[in-house]
Amino acid sequence: MSDLDDFKATYFDECSELLTELEEQFAAIEAGERDADRLNAVFRAIHSIKGGAGAFGFSALVGFAHAYETLLDYVRDGRIEMSDDVVALCIRANDIVADHVKAAQTGEALPADYGMDEKGRFDALARGDAAPGDEDGEPLDEFDIDFTPVMVNLDAPEAPAVAAEGEALADDAFEAAPMQIEPGHWEVRFTPHRALYARANDPLLLFRELAALGEMHVRPVLEEIPPLSDFEPFAVYCSWEITMISPSLTEAMIREVFEFVEGDCDIAVAQLGSDATTFEVSPAPVPVMPEPAPAASDEPDPADLLALADDEVASLLDFTADADVAAETQFAPEPEPAPVSAQDSFEEPPTLSFAELAETIQPSPVAKPPAPVAAVTPLRAAAPSGEGEESGGNRSVGVQSIRVDLDKVDRVVNMVGELVITQSMLTQQMDETLRARYTELVRGLEVLAQTTRGLQDSVMAIRAQPVKSVFFAHAAPGARAGEQDRQEDQARDHRREYRNRQDGDRAAQRSPDAYDPQLGRSRHRDPGKAPRARQAGDGHDPAFGRAGGRQYPHHRRGRWRRHQPGEGAATGARQGCGCAGCESH
Amino acid sequence: MTTLRVLTVDDSRTILAMLHHTLSNAGFEVLQAEDGKQGLDVLKTETVDVVITDINMPVMDGIEFIKNVRATGIHQSLPILILTTETSQDKRDQGKAAGGTGWIVKPFDPEKLISVIHRVVH
Structure with missing residues (x-):
């Protein structure tokens, strides 16, 4: 997969989320909640969709999103009222954007005039309320300097x-x-x-x-x-x-x-x-x-x-x-x-000549330097060296999680499964004679076994996805706004129920040398060895246990089943399956 | 030669990923933030050579972010490039008025992106 394909995959994932957010925001807007935060959020969503589309040359999507974005810009700054008609138009436009995204993703060609009626209405609304020529931007009044550009053109031969x-x-x-x-x-x-x-x-x-x-x-x-x-x-x-x-x-x-x-x-x-x-x-x-x-x-x-x-x-x-x-x-x-120092403008601050300064601060023999530049150095020296510091590459300071395409995680999980099986096979091949003869090899295999288990645990801890959007998608549109807390509680209860059930199942399954094909290794644990403690922050909830147990049919064979279009939200956004096994962070 | 550190601020994962890919390949060290507030938090503890920021972001947009950066004494000479589109002349002007040093037009060409950065850093 090329870099461009990777970026496109990221973009389409992001589009799915943004379209879902649009759907949520407009459900609230339709219900009468038309505050600035919501209007800004829908503007940003369309703006982001348009920005990515431009990067990949999805011109039809860019054209439509631009007209839509302009309308939203006018709505949020008050030039156009967010009337019920405009809301209805926007909801229709969301569907059109979703169709454009889908067409871009699948390579299908939409009719050339698809969405043109709505785009025409956007343009008409924008023209009707905006002063002619106003689209070109606002003058920089507060920053304008008394400067008339001087264009000296001596190209003329005369x-x-x-x-x-x-x-x-x-x-x-x-x-x-x-x-x-x-x-x-x-x-x-x-x-x-x-x-x-x-x-x-x-x-x-x-x-x-x-x-x-x-x-x-x-x-x-x-x-x-x-x-x-x-x-x-x-x-x-x-x-x-x-x-x-x-x-x-x-x-x-x-x-x-x-x-x-x-x-x-x-x-x-x-x-x-x-x-x-x-x-x-x-x-x-x-x-x-x-x-x-x-x-x-x-x-x-x-x-x-x-x-x-x-x-x-x-x-x-x-x-x-x-x-x-x-x-x-x-x-x-x-x-x-x-x-x-002013946040808002670069207007001339009151200036003092040296003579004036001398009059006002005569008692002070030495003027302090205006800019404490030296403060920069200690700041840098004092900068904590966090995790990102060690990686040296992509430092995501302040960002505690990343999103990765599900297929990529699946590939890693499968490869780790294969690795575990291979490691087990190797270990089993070592009979007593070989063990006695190749002690170094045995030691190496033991290290390999430990490392593989650690790798497996880590991988299992990350292959999960949020469940919140599923609950959200199934809620009635009118009941969505303001119910986030309740849904999160519901998700928590669901999670707790899953934990209890899994604990029970685990106890029932706990038999010596029971080989779990999904985990790729025996569930047998040395009775004398306590379960390995997990480090805080390793991405695994100790109380939650390992995701992907046998209880959920679509989790079998170590793979997530991809949700089919229409199974989750109407937009076809990738969703969690709804079971608590999908909940993680 | 010292590796230049770039802080990229954008709420779009796609744009952040593309910036990171392009900048890393060009030998830059990349820091990321998803909105202006996160960007300010980064600048409290990290020293960077240049900032690239989007305008439309949740929590704190790019304009406020730039104003806040400029209001911080030690960052007055920090080059800040605004991510903008061809059609966002007004946003570009607002960003510049807030203290932006220059701008990068989306969708950006990798070579152009690097050359623009070199225009504003020593």
Whole structure:
């Protein structure tokens, strides 16, 4: 079975559960319980079905689920009322989704127009209540930064137009566009905003990605850095001018690099035809600060403080720069990341200049560093090494159980059964002569026997499945809501009854050397040996005993009988058989 | 080279399984959580290099999860990628507004997934 088949099997299992949940939720919704939790739950169920369907290319299912999901989204945010008509439509839609899932699973082809009527009604409902164009999303009002994207496109071959635009942008660094446009030579002006850092983006990573596109030269623009007295610790003062040279480079490739930070920075891309001295002839970048205070003569130049050495830039960006260009290329480290404390927005927090700070905290001679970064290290060191730590692979921290396809468990159970039989046969072949001659082999067989028994016990402890859904499926739809506790009690009683019965049967069956074909070994136990104690948390309920005894015909020969469609829930979801032997966790 | 640790947060077993398969094959160490609250619990005790989270989840959705992560001082520079679909521009924007670093479009191509992760981690 390929990985894809495995994923599909997981997906269809998950679909069965989600469809069952949809059925349960809509039973309650139909009964009048239309609270936000239920609406969110049904939305998530359809969303998950759609997400997986997209991964496997089940386009018909994706199309229908998307329309359904959109309707549910509108219902849960109040744009559409969950009227009885809408409920009825959704219940019908659930059946259609189930049919699509089944068709995807079996490879059957549904009629092309299957579900189109309902989909049309979804679309009509969504159109009727939603403002035109509203589907495209909500504006980021609270996070919008006063930024108007500047698109500098010098692709136009008409030189006069470029010149006219250049006059209009007289104060722009890119005004001095060369007359001759050379393909593959791009200038990029990149000015990050605070939000860029607050969302854990990093200019260095962007440069690294840009550098993979071709030859790159970076020049930091540090003229906006104010004198130290006016320096705001969390403000962003640094921007960069980047020259990219590559014959195959396009503007789209460059902009794709900045895809994640769109809106969190000013980005201007221009195609130029000059040589690498372009930035030298460019005027100084336009100061963003109203009055850029020149650095006092007795203060160190901030550029000197922030600039990295050329070789540091080269090593960080891993590109070979022309020596002449590198000599003038300076790369400033990112400004202080803005430590955003607010949960809801990245609005500018009240800022204090150093001068103001000096006035307010004069008694304090030493300012504390704002970010206690050192706290990270002890936290990691103190991290407990749980079970997942040892596995090293899939750490499912906080998740105490996993779901495995029943067929896979069955295969393991059967193989373990075969292993036990083989081990018993080997042991029986060892007569006294052989035992005396091959003591090491005997010792090895004893270890094998012990290990096999342990393996068998472990496997038997996991081959069970929940019984709750069976009770749930048999309950009257109207009686489902709010009865979960009662059903769980019922399941508990059922389990207790099973335990009692099994204990009785076990006592009746306990005869020396009674060989149990299902267990694959003799039930005989050394009378002098107490039953082996089980470790807590090994997945086996000591009071419950071993699942899969002879009392349940469909458990014979160590296999679970698969439930037939229609036997359990109407959706055909895989269900437990209903006996307490199916109960485990 | 240090193995990068990725926390994947999604209530869909299918998506978690596919992420785990893809990331493990690419040499990442994968941690899993089934909702935002579990994800936060993981981050209380584990250090990860990047987080990949779905938006629509029970208990605590992805938006709240991201906001909570960002509100934690030590996780302000933790890259968080949002799992989104082509048609969920609004969710992508909400996730980004909450503090998401970037996004991964479902259904994801394995190579694209890895390249996106490398875009946001050192």
